[in-house]
Amino acid sequence: MxxxxxxxxxxxxxxxxxxxxxxxxxxxxxxxxxxxxxxxxxxxxxxxxxxxxxxxxxxxxxxxxxxxxxxxxxxxxxxxxxxxxxxxxxxxxxxxxxxxxxxxxxxxxxxxxxxxxxxxxxxxxxxxxxxxxxxxxxxxxxxxxxxxxxEGNETYLSLAVPLRRLTVLLPHRLLVALSHVLEWALTAYIGLCRILPLPMRSYMRSVLAKFPRSVRRLTIYDQLNPAYAxxxxxxxxxxxxxxxxxxxxxxxxxxxxxxxxxxxxxxxxxx
CATH class of the missing domain: 3.40.50.150 (Vaccinia Virus protein VP39)
Incomplete structure (x- = not known):
């Protein structure tokens, strides 16, 4: 510990x-x-x-x-x-x-x-x-x-947990670069949430959609970086x-x- x-x-x-x-x-x-x-x-x-x-x-x-x-x-x-x-x-x-x-x-x-x-x-x-x-x-x-x-994150965790096994090992600069790439996918998902009842739709529309793209990159990094979550x-x-x-x-x-x-x-x- x-x-x-x-x-x-x-x-x-x-x-x-x-x-x-x-x-x-x-x-x-x-x-x-x-x-x-x-x-x-x-x-x-x-x-x-x-x-x-x-x-x-x-x-x-x-x-x-x-x-x-x-x-x-x-x-x-x-x-x-x-x-x-x-x-x-x-x-x-x-x-x-x-x-x-x-x-x-x-x-x-x-x-x-x-x-x-x-x-x-x-x-x-x-x-x-x-x-x-x-x-x-x-x-x-x-x-x-x-x-x-x-509760409410089951689908997300099925993707994020396996990915975190890799990303917690990445050096800072590589993880920043990966966050830039994934931010494009996140922004597209936010757009889809405007018209479809997708998982985490409320959070995407009410919170992440209001963040500038720099903060969305931070949000991704924040999910993939910590040694423990x-x-x-x-x-x-x-x-x-x-x-x-x-x-x-x-x-x-x-x-x-x-x-x-x-x-x-x-x-x-x-x-």
Whole structure:
């Protein structure tokens, strides 16, 4: 497990150092609202102190600040920390930067929220991260995670899993070149989804169609690059936050292919 964890951190450091930009809809608070779905409204983030576990190139950090967060603790263990700082430099007075893995998030920070979008499914042992989030929150604070889903991705996984056995071995430049080639196929598939009820149609039309082609290439690279990726069943996604002590867990099947999960740290004295 430790080697796989280190490999994954290294992979993402390389990824976010190469794909630095978060243009348009891809980096917008509108997309953050889509990720949160019906579980948390953007207005609920205003004036709050929030930790973002796995901040990468700073996309979610900027989204949270755009939504009105008072302060963000940006947690990123990889070499992409400098990219994160560059992309958030104009707001650095409202950001605390921690170059540590999520399971080392300091306790007793009294945070209102901890979010982790698209990160825990790349962590082989996620429960210590969930427990660290629990300890960093104030009583009544909430944790929100977004995860790859298994349900709704069956057809995609039948193609992607065999391909990943090869692509995780490719050097960075070759994988970038492959992503350029596959982006043409993805763009054609998005076009077909406009007229045919194909798998993942909602995601293709509502999300990927709004991304510039550079972000679609990143999306492909992001799927094929990491050393570890898990696609959670509903049962697994629902069990993740309670394993770290969270209660009142709610789940949202976003666009029929991924899970957004929200849980609350109980008030002191609650059973």
């Amino acid at each position: 430790p080697d796989l964890k280190d490999d994954t951190i290294r992979d993402f450091g390389e990824q976010w150092s190469a794909f630095r930009d978060n243009p348009g809809y891809y980096g917008s608070a509108v997309l953050l609202a889509d990720l949160l779905g019906p579980l948390v409204a953007l207005d609920e983030l205003k004036g709050k102190t929030i930790a973002d576990i796995g901040s990468g190139s700073g996309r979610i950090v900027n989204m949270l600040l755009d939504a009105g967060a008072a302060r963000v603790v940006a947690v990123e263990p990889s070499a992409a920390m400098q990219v994160l700082k560059d992309n958030t430099a104009a707001r650095k007075d409202r950001i605390d930067y921690l170059q540590i893995p999520g399971d080392l998030l300091p306790p007793d920070l009294g945070l209102d929220y901890v979010v982790s979008m698209g990160v825990l499914h790349h962590i082989p042992a996620p429960i210590p991260v969930v427990r660290a989030a629990f300890e960093a929150l104030r009583p009544g604070g909430r944790c929100i995670v977004w995860l790859y889903g298994y 898990k696609y959670y069943t509903r049962e697994e996604a629902e069990a993740l936050l309670p394993a770290g002590g969270f209660e009142d867990v709610k789940i949202y099947h976003r666009h029929g292919y991924s899970w957004t999960v929200c849980g609350t740290r109980p008030a002191r004295g609650a059973s």
